[in-house]
Amino acid sequence: MSLNYRAVGWNRQKRLYDTALVTGIVLYLAVFIAIGLTTHPEASAEVLMIRGFGSGAFVLLHVILAIGPACRLAPRLLPLLYNRRHMGVAMFSMALVHGALSMLMYHTQGDLNPIVSLFASNTHYDDLMRFPFQTLGFFALVILAFMAATSHDFWLANLSAPTWKALHMLVYVAYAALVMHVALGALQAESSPLLSGFVVVGFAGLAALHLFAGLRETGRRDRSLAAPRDGFVDVIALDELPIDGHGHVACLSGERVAIFRDGDEVFALSNACQHQNGPLGEGRLIGDCVTCPWHGYEYERTTGVSPAPFTESVPTFAVELRDGRVWIDAKPRPARDAHHGGEA
Amino acid sequence: MTKDDFYVGYQDRAPVSVGGTMRRVAVALIVVAVALAAGLTAEQDPFNDAVFEFLEVKTFEGVLRSDPVPMLEVTRPSSEGASVSSYLLVKLGKHGADDLVDGREGQRARIDGTLVYNGAVTLIEVADGGVEILDGTPSSRAEPARRLLGSRRLVGEIVDSKCWLGVMKPARLKTHRACAINCIAGGIPPLFVVTNGDDADVYLLVGSDGRTVNAEVLDFVGESLIVTGDVAMMGEWLVLSAEPTGFTPAAP
Numbered sequence: 001m002s003l004n005y006r007a008v009g010w011n012r013q014k015r016l017y018d019t020a021l022v023t024g025i026v027l028y029l030a031v032f033i034a035i036g037l038t039t040h041p042e043a044s045a046e047v048l049m050i051r052g053f054g055s056g057a058f059v060l061l062h063v064i065l066a067i068g069p070a071c072r073l074a075p076r077l078l079p080l081l082y083n084r085r086h087m088g089v090a091m092f093s094m095a096l097v098h099g100a101l102s103m104l105m106y107h108t109q110g111d112l113n114p115i116v117s118l119f120a121s122n123t124h125y126d127d128l129m130r131f132p133f134q135t136l137g138f139f140a141l142v143i144l145a146f147m148a149a150t151s152h153d154f155w156l157a158n159l160s161a162p163t164w165k166a167l168h169m170l171v172y173v174a175y176a177a178l179v180m181h182v183a184l185g186a187l188q189a190e191s192s193p194l195l196s197g198f199v200v201v202g203f204a205g206l207a208a209l210h211l212f213a214g215l216r217e218t219g220r221r222d223r224s225l226a227a228p229r230d231g232f233v234d235v236i237a238l239d240e241l242p243i244d245g246h247g248h249v250a251c252l253s254g255e256r257v258a259i260f261r262d263g264d265e266v267f268a269l270s271n272a273c274q275h276q277n278g279p280l281g282e283g284r285l286i287g288d289c290v291t292c293p294w295h296g297y298e299y300e301r302t303t304g305v306s307p308a309p310f311t312e313s314v315p316t317f318a319v320e321l322r323d324g325r326v327w328i329d330a331k332p333r334p335a336r337d338a339h340h341g342g343e344a
Numbered sequence: 345m346t347k348d349d350f351y352v353g354y355q356d357r358a359p360v361s362v363g364g365t366m367r368r369v370a371v372a373l374i375v376v377a378v379a380l381a382a383g384l385t386a387e388q389d390p391f392n393d394a395v396f397e398f399l400e401v402k403t404f405e406g407v408l409r410s411d412p413v414p415m416l417e418v419t420r421p422s423s424e425g426a427s428v429s430s431y432l433l434v435k436l437g438k439h440g441a442d443d444l445v446d447g448r449e450g451q452r453a454r455i456d457g458t459l460v461y462n463g464a465v466t467l468i469e470v471a472d473g474g475v476e477i478l479d480g481t482p483s484s485r486a487e488p489a490r491r492l493l494g495s496r497r498l499v500g501e502i503v504d505s506k507c508w509l510g511v512m513k514p515a516r517l518k519t520h521r522a523c524a525i526n527c528i529a530g531g532i533p534p535l536f537v538v539t540n541g542d543d544a545d546v547y548l549l550v551g552s553d554g555r556t557v558n559a560e561v562l563d564f565v566g567e568s569l570i571v572t573g574d575v576a577m578m579g580e581w582l583v584l585s586a587e588p589t590g591f592t593p594a595a596p
Contacts, residue, residue: 012356020370027374028381036385043391044513055384059377076365082353105512109437110526121522121529130567134522189517192387198380245350284350296352 017083021090028056046105051186054098055195058178060091062202065175069213075282078293085151088171092141092148099141102134133185140177143170156275165277179203225250232320232327235259241266241326247290249281253330257317260285260301267301268317268328274335275312305336390542394462394510401471404431404455407483408448412550412583413533414441416455416468430579432467432533433457434506438523440531440558444475450482460510464580465546467509490576490583497572498584499594500538502549502565504528508535521566528558528565536571536584547575547584560588568594 032052036043064087067080107114112121118138124130147168149155156164179199187196226234235250241261242248248259249271256271258281269290271281278294285291289298289307298306304316315332351362358366406418414433433441433455456474460467504527507515514520516537528534534557536547551557552573570593573586 011354013353013358020374024370024374024377028377031378032381032385035382036388039386040388040391042393042513043388044396047391047513048385051388052381052385056377056381059380063373076349076362077369079351079353079358079362079366080369082351106520106523107526109439111438111530112526117522117526121525132522133518185519189514189519190389192384192389194380194383194387198384286350291350291352293350296354 013079014083014086017079018086021087025056025060025090025094028059029053032056046101050098050101050105053094053101057091057094057098058182059198060087060094061171061175061178062206064088064091065171065206066209069209072213072217073209075293081294082296088144089148089151092144095141095144099137102137106134129184129188131180131184133181133183133188136177136181136184140174140181143174143177147171147174153275161274161277175206225252228253228330229327231329231331232318233330234322235326235328237325238264238266238321239324245284245286247281247283247285249279250328252317252328255332256281257328258283258290259319259326259328260290262301264321266319266321266326268319269299269301269304270315270317270332270335272314273297273299274314280314303336304333389514391513392462392544394508394513394515395460396510397459399458401456401458401474404457404468405478406431406453406455408433408445408451408453410442410445410449412548412554412578413556414445416453417579428579429466430581432465432505432509433470434467434532435470436472438504438506438527438530438532440533441470442531442556444470448477450484451477452479452481452483453477460506462509463544463546465509467505469506469511490578493575493577493582495572496575496584497570498536498538498547499568499570500536500545500547501568502528502534502561503537504565505533505535505548508537508546517566524565525562529562531558534558534561534565536569536586545582547582548578549584549586552585552587554585557588561591564588564591570594 029052032055033045033048036048036052064084067077067084071077071081103114103118107117107121110117119132119135122130122132124132147170150159150164150167159167182199187199233252236248236259238261241259243261245260250257250259257268258271259266259268262285267290269280271279273280273292273294275292275295275297278292278297280290280292280299283291283293285301288301290301291298297312299312299314300307302316304314306312313335315335317332318329320327349359349361351358404416404418406416409415409417409430415430416433418429418431420427420429433444435441435444454476455468455470457468457470460469501516503516504524506527507520507524512520512523515524534549536549538545549557549561551560569591571584571586571591573584576583576585
């Protein structure tokens with residue numbers, strides 16, 4: 001969590017993360033170009049760079065898209081999620097080099113403005129196999145540029161979490177455009193089975209990962225609870241709630257609720273972190289605060305308000321213990337205006 | 345995860361077990377990425393051995409020709425006596441050299457430019473202001489203009505001469521299509537390339553009446569085509585005279 005907006009609030013873990021990321025990217029490019037020049041000495045360096053940066057960005061995009069569902073299935077991978085935006089910006093930078101070099105090589109120094117040339121040199125928009133694939137890459141690059149530019153928490157706070165999250169789901173549109181960009185471009189010109197295999201396996205793997213994580217999520221969500229009595233819902237036996245700081249998630253009137261136990265006290269908050277809608281119920285009760293597993297945002301367990309000087313807050317739910325069972329008010333208490341006592 | 349395993353990214357250190365998992369995951373991801381890079385780059389289709397002497401400007405003397413496309417006819421000494429080579433002329437970027445030879449047919453000139461060559465055929469990328477007329481008196485061709493080889497039905501692809509001869513690799517198929525269209529639209533002579541394994545026959549492509557067909561072939565660039573036309577030998581160049589209206593797509 002950070003109160004003031006800085007480009008990056010560096011700490012040891014961020015440095016390790018970015019060191020691994022940069023090492024991976026540098027090694028990928030170095031190996032691609034060095035082995036390319038060795039096995040294909042006739043190749044030109046600029047084409048190897050176009051291909052190296054392009055393929056590297058595409059590979060990295062697969063990693064980025066896999067992180068979300070992978071973390072749902074294996075929470076030990078959550079550190080990958082914490083600085084995923086660094087990965088996104090790095091991937092965009094590689095894609096930008098690929099796009100800029102391609103524009104320079106293929107669309108400059110002619111009679112047409114390079115942007116006009118991109119759209120007007122190949123005009124077979126009505127034919128899938130002859131479709132101007134470079135326009136799809138450009139379209140994806142514009143989306144990735146928008147996402148990279150708004151990746152900072154400054155934009156998250158100013159656009160609001162749901163809007164920011166919805167906008168950043170455009171990464172899937174970019175991915176679809178890039179799959180078609182590769183399928184209608186490189187795959188039509190190159191005979192490499194590894195390249196075509198990567199595109200097919202990558203797409204199938206990501207689809208399966210998302211589907212599997214989604215099905216598991218739906219399974220959790222579908223656990224039915226008894227109808228409310230006096231507005232309260234019987235959620236779980238007190239003894240079934242973890243006592244080691246882990247949470248429990250229940251679905252009340254369509255809203256997911258994160259429930260934590262400390263001794264004989266039980267606390268219920270909205271499951272959606274205000275930062276990026278992270279699942280608070282999969283976080284931890286540490287001291288008096290519930291900590292989000294995604295980016296560590298904290299909410300005081302009774303009020304749902306982030307400790308000062310932070311200003312985030314989430315709705316909370318009234319809890320009653322009846323005969324050893326936990327009953328929760330189906331109607332949430334609105335999120336409080338942080339540190340001013342009123343409702344937001 | 346146990347409580348001790350809970351990861352909070354803004355803390356300075358991750359729990360030991362989480363750190364260990366992340367180290368293994370990072371190493372595995374990097375190893376897979378590097379293996380992919382090695383495989384993808386090694387599996388690229390072969391590049392031809394065309395040469396672009398980038399940034400290397402040389403001076404050539406010869407006779408300017410405009411038929412069928414801008415060329416410089418150069419006499420070269422050899423062990424079997426002098427021979428004549430015809431070098432295609434293009435300008436910097438994606439521009440043809442028609443204006444450099446207009447009204448200068450048969451004139452002797454000195455040209456500064458960069459060599460681009462692929463196999464037996466050569467092109468000069470003329471430097472800005474790189475044409476100096478040495479003798480304005482038109483001279484006749486050093487050898488018969490064309491020797492007809494007959495009518496042929498060929499399966500190949502239209503490319504632009506500048507990229508194909510070495511400026512760009514690869515200079516064919518879908519990934520190069522937009523570039524080739526820009527080059528041909530800019531006046532760079534189109535070629536019809538018939539590939540056969542590692543070898544390729546290269547034809548200068550003109551209309552059946554010998555006219556330039558740049559604007560007429562743009563829709564066909566970078567695609568497998570069947571073209572029927574008359575083939576003639578002109579110096580070291582094969583010239584294919586065919587009507588674009590008769591071009592038909594070849595089966596993939």
